[in-house]
Amino acid sequence: MRRILVPTDFSDQARNAFEVAVAIAQKTGAAIKLLHVVEMPSSYSFSATGDLVGGNGMEQVYMMKxxxxxxxxxxxxxxxxxxxxxxxxxxxxxDNVIRKIKRVISDDKVDLVVMGSKGSSGMDEFLIGSNTEKVVRTAACPVLTVKGRMPHFNIRNIVLASDFKREIGSAVEKFKYFQHVFGAKLHLVYINTPGAFESTNTLRLRMQTAAERYGLQNFTINVYNDTIEEDGILHFAEEMKADLVMMATHGRTGLSHLLSGSIAEDLVNHSNIPVLTFHLK
Structure with missing residues (x-):
């Protein structure tokens, strides 16, 4: 890992994300970029000399300040x-916040984005979501979301939640790197729900096969029963006293996203445990 991006809006959660990013950088030798994006009216721009162009005199003074x-x-x-x-x-x-973050990820060859998440619920969550969720949905690199302050960020137990049906090999390599850096134990979990129930023996065999295919080490296999996937992941992670939850996301957008939602984005919204996501292309 060489480059970590930390977008900040100066909130407590963003400060917590920077603190966690420093802890990761100290273990990996990565450099950190702190990024803040000011969204200005489209009538404004910068000249080649860095001067603000657009608006009247008073507006320019305000924006420069x-x-x-x-x-x-x-x-x-x-x-x-x-x-x-x-x-x-x-x-x-x-710039536009999301557009700028995506450009920095590409131009700087960012290996990891660490972002604070305030979380949201109810109608606010349905109507607007958050910049963090949008980055989780679209970023070309892993995204680690953080809420609470973690001055001694150290990972000992990691929960990796999946259905272990779809190919997640590209994500697993990223996840294995995190496990290796911190010397953590990995807990594979399938959430068995009433609407998609399968026998425990079938699930454990599928998970064992996936673990062997991906070359996983120092792991446990777990089948956890709950009513919906998101709740099951959160409940299992709490029972395991997990320091980190990892998930691959398919980054659904548009009408598909509105109708079916995204478990990864829901976790980012509702989990107090840091969540590491990777968008499968």
Whole structure:
């Protein structure tokens, strides 16, 4: 792992994400980019010399003051989190948040995005979702979402939830890397629900076959019964005292996403345990 991206909106959750990113960087030798995106009206742009173009005089003064204050807050954020031995660079830009994050992932060849998640529920969740969910759905690299503060981020138990039917090989290699870096134990789990019930023997055989195919080590095989997949994953992870939940996501969008939702995005919204997702292409 060489590059970690931490988008920040200066919330407590984003600060927690930066703290976790530093802990990962100290173990892997990765550099961190702190990114804040200011969404400005489309009438604004920057000239070749970096001057703000667009709007009237007062609007330009306001926007320049906003950018100046943002850069000050970025410097303060970096200063308040100890990051000995970790290279941290800052970037403040004006763009659409999701578009800019996707561009940085591509241009900088980012290996991991670490983001804070506030979570949401009810109508707010249905209507707008969050930037974190959108990144989970579309990012070309793994995304680690963090809510609470974890000053001593250390992974000992990892839950890997899957149906073990679809090919998840590209995601498993990313997940195995995390397990190796932290020397953690991996707990494979299939959530057996009433609507898609299968016998325990059949499921355990499928999971064992998948574990052998992917070359997994230091793992357990678990079948957990619950009413819906998301609740089952959360309940199992809590029982295992998991430090991390990992899932591959197929990143459904549009009408398909609205009708069927995404278990990975639901977990990001509702789990207090960090969630590592990887979007399968």
């Amino acid at each position: 906003l950018l100046e204050n943002t850069r000050y807050r970025m410097a303060e954020l970096e200063r308040t989190i100890a990051h000995q031995g970790v290279e941290v660079v800052q970037e403040v830009d004006t």
